[in-house]
Amino acid sequence: MQKLPRSFYDRDTALVARELLGKWLVHVAPGGERIGRIVEVEAYLGPHDRASHSSRGLTGRTKVMFGPPGHAYVYLIYGMHCCMNVVTEREGHGAAVLLRAIEPVRNIAGRTHGPGLLCKAMEIDRRLNSHDLLSDDFFIARPSVEDAPPIVKRPRIGVDYAGVWARRHLRFYLKNNPFVSRP
DNA sequence: TGCACGATGAAC
């Protein structure tokens, strides 16, 4: 298991999204070390992407997205669920990858097939917003044995308000994986 | 200072 370097995140967001599939999300949480295999993600390209939070510019909430790559962007949605993103590209760009589903690897209880459920199972909340993913307690790693299963591309979920951007195939998941939120 | 609205999940 090898921690991903900063340079992994400082690249094209859709490419980073695809390459995050199969990687391990690791959180050394109070309840123990929790590990999940990333099986579903969505790319949010930047301020020009109408589905992205960064399309409203640099605000209190989105400042993490405009920060340096390799940090966690965690926010509260619908007043009750947390969603976790990984900041990508160079500082100031405003892009991120939403983690939508994981497959349990170690110490994972409950369902994981959705961004809110993923955070609950991984013990991720807003206290981890802006946390550096090159830290030792919260990071993403390349597993010692990594396969390369086929990747499916689909429109993103829940962004119908985004016009033409809602139709872009920026959601990626591992084909036939039973832990994907919506096959 | 007030208010409409979610990158969701669960129940009906």
Place this chain on the structure above:
DNA sequence: TTCATCGTGCAC
């Protein structure tokens, strides 16, 4: 299809 529940962004 409906609803719970509250932080954020923007209107006033």
